[in-house]
Amino acid sequence: xxxxxxxxxxxxxxxxxxxxxxxxxxxxxxxxxxxxxxxxxxxxxxxxxxxxxxxxxxxxxxxxxxxxxxxxxxxxxxxxxxxxxxxxxxxxxxxxxxxxxxxxxxxxxxxxxxxxxxxxxxxxxxxxxxxxxxxxxxxxxxxxxxxxxxxxxxxxxxxxxxxxxxxxxxxxxxxxxxxxxxxxxxxxxxxxxxxxxxxxxxxxxxxxxxxxxxxxxxxxxxxxxxxxxxxxxxxxxxxxxxxxxxxxxxxxxxxxxxxxxxxxxxxxxxxxxxxxxxxxxxxxxxxxxxxxxxxxxxxxxxxxxxxxxxxxxxxxxxxxxxxxxxxxxxxxxxxxxxxxxxxxxxxxxxxxxxxxxxxxxxxxxxxxxxxxxxxxxxxxxxxxxxxxxxxxxxxxxx
Numbered sequence: 001x002x003x004x005x006x007x008x009x010x011x012x013x014x015x016x017x018x019x020x021x022x023x024x025x026x027x028x029x030x031x032x033x034x035x036x037x038x039x040x041x042x043x044x045x046x047x048x049x050x051x052x053x054x055x056x057x058x059x060x061x062x063x064x065x066x067x068x069x070x071x072x073x074x075x076x077x078x079x080x081x082x083x084x085x086x087x088x089x090x091x092x093x094x095x096x097x098x099x100x101x102x103x104x105x106x107x108x109x110x111x112x113x114x115x116x117x118x119x120x121x122x123x124x125x126x127x128x129x130x131x132x133x134x135x136x137x138x139x140x141x142x143x144x145x146x147x148x149x150x151x152x153x154x155x156x157x158x159x160x161x162x163x164x165x166x167x168x169x170x171x172x173x174x175x176x177x178x179x180x181x182x183x184x185x186x187x188x189x190x191x192x193x194x195x196x197x198x199x200x201x202x203x204x205x206x207x208x209x210x211x212x213x214x215x216x217x218x219x220x221x222x223x224x225x226x227x228x229x230x231x232x233x234x235x236x237x238x239x240x241x242x243x244x245x246x247x248x249x250x251x252x253x254x255x256x257x258x259x260x261x262x263x264x265x266x267x268x269x270x271x272x273x274x275x276x277x278x279x280x281x282x283x284x285x286x287x288x289x290x291x292x293x294x295x296x297x298x299x300x301x302x303x304x305x306x307x308x309x310x311x312x313x314x315x316x317x318x319x320x321x322x323x324x325x326x327x328x329x330x331x332x333x334x335x336x337x338x339x340x341x342x343x344x345x346x347x348x349x350x351x352x353x354x355x356x357x358x359x360x361x362x363x364x365x366x367x368x369x370x371x372x373x374x375x376x377x378x379x380x381x382x383x384x385x386x387x388x389x390x391x392x393x394x395x396x397x398x
Contacts, residue, residue, distance in 0.1 A: 006030045006123060007048055011041035011055040011067060012085065017108065021054065021085075024115055038062025042070055045080060051126050052119070054083045054106070057093060065093075065100055072101040079129055081122040169198050169270045170393045176364030178331075178384040185212030185261075186329060186383040187220040191228075193267065197239070199228040201265035202282060202327045202385055206303070215259055223248075223265075232267060239267040239276035242312040245304060249280075249312070252305030260305035264298065264327055273319035273391060278312050280304050283330050283345075286352040290322035294353045296345075297325070324360050324390040326352045331382035332367060337374050347374075360390035 008030050012018035015036075022032035033048060035041035038055065039062050045053060053071065055064040062070075068082050084097045087108045094105060103125075104118055166173060173190050185205030193199045203219050205212040223244075231244040245263060252259055264285060266277030277285075277298070284298035297317055302310040319325065328348055335343040351367050358366060364386035371380065 006052060006119075006126075007033055007050045008052045008054060008119070009033045009035055009041050009044050009048070009050050011035040011038055011053060011059065011064070013037055013056060013059045017056075021115075024112055025054075025119070027112075028116055028119065030119070038064065038067035038070075041067055045071060046074065046076070049076075049078075050080070051078060052081045052083065052122050054085055056085045057087075057097065064102075065097055068097065068102050069100040078133070079126075081126060083118055083122065167392070168192060170391065171198060171268070171270075172360050172390040172392050174361035174364050174388050176368050176384070176386045178368055178380060180331070180380045180383050185216045186385045187216040187223075188327075188385055188387050189220070189223065190387065190389065191225045193225055193228050193232075196270055198268040198270060199225065199232065199265070200268070200327075200387070200389065201263060202329065202387055203261050203263050204282060204329045204383070204385070205261040206259070211259075215261065219248075219261065228267070232265070240314060241265050241267055241276055241278040242314045245278050245280050245312045249304045249310055250308060253308035260303045262303050262330075268319055268389075268391075273321070275317040275319050275325075276314055277317065278314055280312055283328060283333060286326045286328070286349055287317060287319075288324045288326065288352050288355045289320060290356060292353050292356060294326075294349045296349075319391050321391050321393060322356070324352075324355050324363070324388055326355075326363060327385075327387040328352075328367065329383065329385040331380050331384040332371060332386070334382065335371050335375055335380055338376055338378075343371060343374050355388075355390075360388050363388045 008025050010018055010021045010025065010032055012021060013036060018034055022034055025032040033044055033050065035044055037059050041053060041055060042062070044050070055067050057064040064084050071080050071082060082102045083104045083106055084102045085106050085108060086093065104121065106115060106118055168190060169192050175188065177186065185207060186203065188202040190198070190200040201223055203216060205215045228244065231247045232239060232241045234240045234243065244265065248263070262281035264277070264279050264282035266275050268275050279298035279301040281301055281303035284296045286294045287297045288294045298315065301312060332348050333343055333345050347370070348367070351370050352363065354366055355363050367386045368384065371384065
């Protein structure tokens with residue numbers, strides 16, 4: 001295959017030898033650039049953008065070894081192939097030249113074929129480097145487009161998350177959400193189901209990244225107030241959140257992608273404060289009474305979408321006026337500090353017990369602050385969701 005035409009610097013203090021080499025290089029179809037010494041070769045290398053330099057080992061002012069060292073110190077964004085021209089087979093000289101960055105050697109008086117072979121070898125390496133650089137550029141541009149798409153997707157996903165900083169049916173509801181990556185696998189919601197019932201849920205999809213985020217978005221579109229009303233009540237109108245989770249489990253267990261998620265959901269009666277809830281692998285919530293005493297609510301359960309035959313149970317709790325319920329994803333308890341120590345359930349509970357001295361709508365952000373301090377500012381390794389509901393008033397006082 002014909003060689004591509006290259007610009008090649010010839011650094012040689014002997015005019016006769018320099019002209020001879022330049023003549024051979026030009027005859028080979030390349031463009032030889034003369035340099036009388038190492039300093040001129042260094043300047044030309046910067047000005048011309050050449051990728052091959054043939055340099056005499058021994059030159060006044062700046063010899064081949066020092067020229068090579070200075071070429072290697074340049075930040076040009078590409079590699080310069082250095083061929084050292086020697087008149088001896090001195091091993092020490094060659095070792096030193098290789099140490100500072102020389103790539104090949106040509107003995108003075110070598111045949112045209114030897115010079116051609118050396119240049120062909122250098123050209124092959126240069127072409128390979130150019131191909132890698134082009135692939136890197138293409139991959140970088142593709143990665144930038146992907147990251148931009150992910151940022152756009154993340155913005156759209158977060159717009160789907162409810163802005164839980166409001167009063168709903170006598171409950172003050174607040175939330176905090178911190179994704180571990182650009183997109184996340186968490187989803188949550190809280191809404192009125194009818195004049196008497198308030199529904200809530202939190203979901204944590206297994207895994208990270210785009211796949212988890214797509215599943216969480218699908219769940220967010222699926223689990224609506226209508227979905228609650230259809231599947232979370234029995235035939236007599238009694239709350240049955242376990243049935244809703246069972247329906248979800250049957251739906252997602254047929255997936256061939258091994259998708260599964262954990263979930264905590266419930267229905268609260270606004271008048272009595274009675275809570276019917278179901279826990280499916282999601283961390284237990286913390287119930288904090290009006291005196292700041294916190295207890296764990298829930299005993300575990302099996303994740304959704306993992307085994308079709310899994311069964312789910314309803315549990316009950318009483319929600320007093322002035323008390324609060326805190327739902328927190330496992331990113332909090334599993335967060336490690338710089339020593340590898342887990343934040344743990346005890347510290348999560350301690351943060352929840354800041355209520356009622358700290359207002360309920362501030363507790364989610366207090367959890368975020370405590371975790372940031374625990375990890376010394378390092379980002380979380382999993383998505384964090386914190387949802388807090390405070391029962392402000394009974395039905396009779398509304």
